[in-house]
Amino acid sequence: MKRHFFVKSASLHGLFCALVWAVSVPAVADGRLMPAQVLSVYKQECAACHMAYPPGMLPAPSWRRIMTRLDRHYGTDASLEPAQVQQVSAWLVANAGTYQRVRVEPPEDRITRSAWFARKHRELDAAVWKRVSIKSAAQCGTCHTQAEQGNFDEHQVRIPR
Numbered sequence: 001m002k003r004h005f006f007v008k009s010a011s012l013h014g015l016f017c018a019l020v021w022a023v024s025v026p027a028v029a030d031g032r033l034m035p036a037q038v039l040s041v042y043k044q045e046c047a048a049c050h051m052a053y054p055p056g057m058l059p060a061p062s063w064r065r066i067m068t069r070l071d072r073h074y075g076t077d078a079s080l081e082p083a084q085v086q087q088v089s090a091w092l093v094a095n096a097g098t099y100q101r102v103r104v105e106p107p108e109d110r111i112t113r114s115a116w117f118a119r120k121h122r123e124l125d126a127a128v129w130k131r132v133s134i135k136s137a138a139q140c141g142t143c144h145t146q147a148e149q150g151n152f153d154e155h156q157v158r159i160p161r
């Protein structure tokens, strides 16, 4: 009896895992999700002015370039201690996007200038981006209410007026 129960629940567990796998893998392959373990220095230091972007959204060479020029970071100074730079850089590179659409280095090493970003947002009217309420495309959380949790699902989008 016990044994029978075990077998049954094990196969249910298997089915559950298969479902979770099927649902979550495309997003991971797309580089949208945060790795399960987020480096704490990254969360502390790289989310002060914008969200902590998922590393899979840029290819390794882009992250390397960003991390070697933090004193001239998109018009601001985002410098860190050399040891922190090394740590964050290594983590970003290790988790960088390798999925084919993310492999191309976008202009200015901007997520917001990559081809996949343009494609995912092509239905948004150009006028929307110019709204005062939408400070910048780089502030993902303005529209993606769950961006901090790495959720960019279109059902969690709310565009401010």
Ligand code: HEC
Binding pocket: 045, 046, 047, 048, 049, 050, 053, 066, 070, 073, 074, 075, 076, 077, 078, 080, 088, 109, 110, 111, 112, 113, 135, 136, 137, 138, 139
């Ligand atoms: C002092 C504020 C500040 C800190 C700290 C900071 N950034 Fe930025 N970052 C900016 C600004 C400003 C922009 C440009 C945003 C815009 O265009 O609206 C930017 C843009 C970016 C972009 C490009 C976003 C896009 O347009 O796709 C990336 C990637 C990025 N930062 C990564 C990092 C990383 C990695 C760190 C930590 C090492 C970091 N940032 C720390 C201010 C900061």
Ligand code: HEC
Binding pocket: 032, 057, 111, 112, 120, 121, 123, 124, 128, 129, 134, 136, 137, 138, 139, 140, 141, 142, 143, 144, 152, 153, 154, 157, 159
């Ligand atoms: C002005 C509002 C706005 C901003 C800011 C914005 N997005 Fe989006 N995003 C949207 C909308 C709307 C969609 C849904 C498009 C559709 O499928 O109809 C979307 C779709 C996406 C998708 C595809 C989701 C899916 O389920 O296919 C991704 C990934 C994404 N955005 C990432 C980002 C990232 C990363 C940033 C910041 C660097 C960002 N977005 C900034 C409005 C925005």
